[in-house]
Amino acid sequence: MSPALPPAVPSSAVLSPGDVKLRNGRTVDFANLDIAATAPCLRVVADAVAELLPYYGSVHRGAGALSERCTREYEQARETVADLLGCADGDTVVFTRNTTDSFNLLARALPADTTVVTFDAEHHANLLPWPRTVRLPAPRSAGEAVEALTHSLYNLGGNVLVSVTAASNVTGELWPVAELADIAHRFGARIAVDAAQLAPHSQVSLAELGADYVAFSGHKIYAPFGAGVLVGRADWLDAAPPYLAGGGASANVAADGAVRWATGPARHEAGTPNLLGAVALATALRALAGTDHRRGEEALVRRLRAGLAELPNVEELRLFPADAPRVGIVSFAVLGADPGDLAVRLGRDHGIGVRTGLFCAHPLTRQLLTEAAERLGTTAAPTQAVRASVGLGTTHEHIERLLDALQQIAQP
Template identity: 35%
Template sequence: MANSINDSYQDFPILDQKVNGERLAYLDNAATAQKPQQVIDSLVHFYEHDNANVHRGVHTLAERATEQYEAARTKVQHFINAKNHNEIIFTKGCTDGLNLVAATYGEQNIHEGDEIVITIMEHHSNLIPWQQLAIKKHATLKYIELTPEGTLDMEDAKRKITDRTKIVSVAHASNVLGTVNPLKELAKIAHEHGAVIVGDGAQSVPHMPVDVQDLDVDFYAFSGHKMMSPTGIGVLYGKADLLRAMPPYQYGGEMINTVHRDETTFADIPFKFEAGTQNIAGAIALGTAVDYLEEIGMENVEKKEQEIVDYVLPKLEALPYITVYGPQDPAQHTGVIAFNMDNLHPHDVATALDAEGVAVRAGHHCAQPLMEALGVSATTRASFYFYNSKKDADQLINAIKATKEFFNGGTI
């Protein structure tokens, strides 16, 4: 492992390359994070030495695979400070976890006339499941709006969350605005009205310390690939009493206790929600990613990203042809920065930046209602992680200036 967080990029082999003849500045971390050699090695090691199904066999490989799989569950439990390891369910990703809650707890508890409250800044993964559930159940879906500064309007939240509200589901951090939402305060409001709260942790768990017991969330979902593990693995945390009362999400092997011709009894949590062969290698590699992040320290991850935002956000805001969305104060901003360049489509900007070796994302970022609220169809998004540096930030700024000069025919 690298000697310090400032040279951690050395652990990421993919970053040591040139793109279009330029050094790679990978700034698409909100979409997916790169993988350190340690995570890659753990994936390869499993397939080379321990590949077997879990919980089913008594032979040596099966026992080793099971031990590592369940060890990863315990690592995740401690990483987010869940009360018990059985409150950790392995999923395909954050989207899968949110759909699981909507299809089980939501199906059980939402009835005609009930309310579901989300925010206008939600990723489609935390919007469409609730939208479709509300349509199916003849319930009302309500949106908490934004302040002019791009933060969540908490006065509006207090108006929207009522005694008819049964579920509140909120992104802990926005994948567009870089806003961190006051999830603990929202949980308190929700519980005062008898509602449960669901947290979308896709943009928070990889970037800051998260304590689900302190937040007092009822459910909390996140993806592994955004925190350096392979794709196809994620986590749903749920309070044990709620999980036990919910029906299974899928049916098949592994999630049963007994099966007879006319009836089935289901396993206890978490296995009730892990039907079939899971992404065993992905879960083990997720455990390795947790080890890596804990060795660095999540406080240090958050501090490093804040230093980069403190450095780059004022530089972006100083460019007269750039509009930045979300909080203008770097202290209120994660490493996700969405912006537009005057008279240029975000896809053209992203293509031009790629020519300079800078990888960013352009589009609606699976947040079309937010784009409508902002009055745009799309944005360009640069998103930083702890392995990025001020050198990457400078490369972004210089590439933006070069793009402006190119499209202006040589003048800025």
């Protein structure tokens, strides 16, 4: 069992580059508003990795003090993830590289006749891996998502997996995962949840989400050391061929080539595992446990959205109604300014980091850009959007600096 959970993590607990030099020679505190892409590292995570590095050695495959320590740390990291996500008997934790890797692993493990139901609003990690899909149009509300899934499942038989995001990486809007899970289970389907953008802001629980599978990345939860997890029901994973064939996944290889594969998580973790990534991810998850950072981010997001609404030629991208609950992500279109040039100016002239592009969610972002252009009175939609994302370390000054900079850049 895990010991008592720590209190909410303060912003000072995040590593930061501090001041950066602008093009005019001044220095300012760097405003990292690209946290949704890759979050900075928690100090406690960096400390845990630094403490383990002198003992770095083989996991599961060696003898002696180093291997014993590293094997113990790796499996304790797995137990921490299982404990904090509320895994039940019959669930497993497989360490992967990231959310995309997790869904590709799950796609390989699906029974052959499985149909995957997802939405056009998904990140590519949840659009592209599945071999047989039903893609539903992006819903305009939480209720519409539930209704669309219900109608879709009426017409499907056999094994069905519903796979949805918990929080959009484009709009930040929270999806009605628990309601979707209830509908899926009512029709005998399973549900997988992309929690990559939920996990940094709110504790993830398999039971509360009603999820059969959850996937997320360490680099989204302030542990940028190249690890992710796929957590959930073990039966499909145990029955599937190994995700990667190699050492660790093989329990025995006979001279005639016959292979007996390992059972449990090892079946899909061939090769030398990412020990530091697993320890970092588990450490970050523990540090964030028991907190809901959305409460601290609400004022920042509210100010950002209100400020954007006052700017000419700027339009927020959203799918659900304006008052829908969300995490700390706001994307917007800027008419008359090249998004790439805008991002460069924000960085070099104002010390601000943002993301531009289609955010690995091309169908959704293009749709929302077209709608934003129409609201601004033009049919010439920008080809890319701008995304500002907040998290630990974001201050009100960072938001005001962004709004002031956009006021200068987006003038008609």
